[in-house]
Amino acid sequence: MREPEDLYALTAAAADVPQGLPLVAGLTGFADAGGAVQQLADYFAATVDLVPVAVFDADELLDYRARRPIIAFEQDHLTSYTPSKLVLSQGRDEIGRPFLLLTGYEPDFQWERFTRAVLGLMDRFGVADVTWVHSIPMPVPHTRPIQVTVGGNRPELIEAMSVWRPSTRVPSNVLHLLEFRLAEQGRAVAEFVLLVPHYLADTELPAAAVKTLEVVSAATGLLFPTDQLKEQSRDFLARVDEQVAANDELGQLVRALEQRHDTYMEGNPLRSPLTDDEGEVPSADELAAELEKFLAIRRQSDDEA
Template sequence: MRDARNLYELNPDASVPRGLPLVAGLTGFADAGAAVAQTTEYLRENLATTVVATFDADELLDYRARRPIILFDGDHLTAYRPPRLSLDLVRDEVGQEFLLLTGYEPDFRWEAFATAVLGLIEDLGVASTTWLNSIPMPVPHTRPIGFTVSGNRSELTEAMSIWRPTTQVPSNALHLVEYRLQERGHPTAGFVLLVPHYLADSEYPAAAIAALDAVNAATGLILPTDALREQGREFLARISDQVEENPELAKLVGTLEERHDSYMEGTSLRSPLTDEDGEVPSADEIAAELEKFLAHRRSREDDGPLPG
């Protein structure tokens, strides 16, 4: 294998104390409710950051699958936005430092990427690693977002993991990093947010808030959420209005609420996803009801689309 250290370039001016927590979130797979994208963008925009290492996109990214953005102004090109995958030193709201790995999920050289990340973790003396992912699930937006927690931090699994299946799932690059870290006994936790499937294609602020709360619980960091919470209140108010005025949609959401609550009360349901017949309202059913309702409202007044 080629030297994994060639996948990134270190910033010689960055001074990183040992013993910091690492938080990671990469975009490109699943990311229901844009939980990872919102969370990482929000942190980078609202906290002071210093680049520690920048990964080589030419080695890791399939440009034809995820094309970079170039700006065109009238008759000429004005700017190019290269894809970015970096490790940054960040300070939370009270000045506590941590490391943040963000950007695109690599398309290529996963083993080398995992080796590179593990090498950085060792070289920088990282104390713990926490990473984020989100998937669409048949759960109602009227209940708190739940988690499936993986890794070797049993205190977090016991306290926060509400769904613990034994199953095969499509992996992402950070699954591999977690697997290798577990082999080394490094403290690691992966939080998979269970996002309402009918909101999976929107930017759902509650998902980002839940992600930040999970990071806070795992690391002791104090991360800002005020702006997201305000966005979340506005988003949920609009959804609530739509549900209240649409009996069919209210019935579908009510069914999800009943099944969710029964599962959380410890009944014989096998998961928060299905009833005894294995059936739930589909994402298409709920999305169709939302679209019908929005179309009806737009025919009466010039109302905007669903947030996100």
């Protein structure tokens, strides 16, 4: 019988992983409305110094014919081959706090064995809690903030942030299985489902990336700068507004979605505890400044005691 740990290889960096870190996860595969999960992975790859801790075996888990790796051809010869990767890494947030990150392809095969492998890695590193994200298309307008459905077993997040709580049956993600197993064991897990405008689901929507980072911060306390993404989102949505304004049919659709959204939200006056009175999330610099102020007050209190 093949053991779960045979699905991955630990790197030398695994010996230096601190105990009790939060784990953030997002895997690309079945659906990724607005490119939320892919943008999350790209953001971390570009802004965080990620150190691989465990690398999973693609030959065991991936259907290459369904998701073919990319190979580059230059005039008369092949120049590079980019294999698909599924990696558990360690990174640090804006103020240096470490966390674990699971990103890459969603396994096509051996879901139960893969889940046992991840649970084993969590035991090895004493993972404190798991936060994972994905996104689905919904009949909501781009002119309103992206909302979320929250699953898992962290009621404080569900009560504060979940605006839509359906009872339904849906095709699953492998991280649904991981969440189910974690809940069976009574371990802390939070699932965030971004509700992305259906007519923008096939685009790379910067607002989805911003929201993904916001919910990760809400669940973990980790801080990540989003100012650049917010600027990209404003530019992107301005271009969408121009297209809507030039098309009466699109304009009618958006107005109908706005009316339905606003009517629904009147009965769901939820606001994330991270937002201010205008509904804006403070930047990482602002949050870091508040944290430093808090720590300074604590140090002063300790000195006076």
